[in-house]
Amino acid sequence: MFDAWADEGTSVTDASAARSDHQPGRRHLSERQAEAVEKLVVAAAGEVEVRDYAEISVRSIAKRAGVAAATAYNYFSSKDHILAEVLWRRMQSAPHLVDLSRPCPSG
Secondary structure (H helix, E strand, C coil), X not given: CCCCCCCCCCCHHHHHHHHCXXXXXXXXXXXXXXXXXXXXXXXXXXXXXXXXXXXXXXXXXXXXXXXXXXHHHHHCCCHHHHHHHHHHHHHHHCHHHCCCCCCCXXX
């Protein structure tokens, strides 16, 4: 995942700078790159709302975001990678909904 996401009220570049010490291995994105990543993540969230998983592709996400598929692949390796970023951001924005202290239910 990338440091391109931001908390409410914080710009993408401010959030990137604040998190760079806390998350080693994350690549630094320029403002333009962060905007492309943000467009892709927002587009992926939109795709999830209107399509089944099997109908979603990196190309459909890129098209919705208004960027080339190659651009999407510069930041994400697959549709699962983009969708994982969407899920991660949703979990980050609602930590009260995720209780990590509880054990996983057994299958």
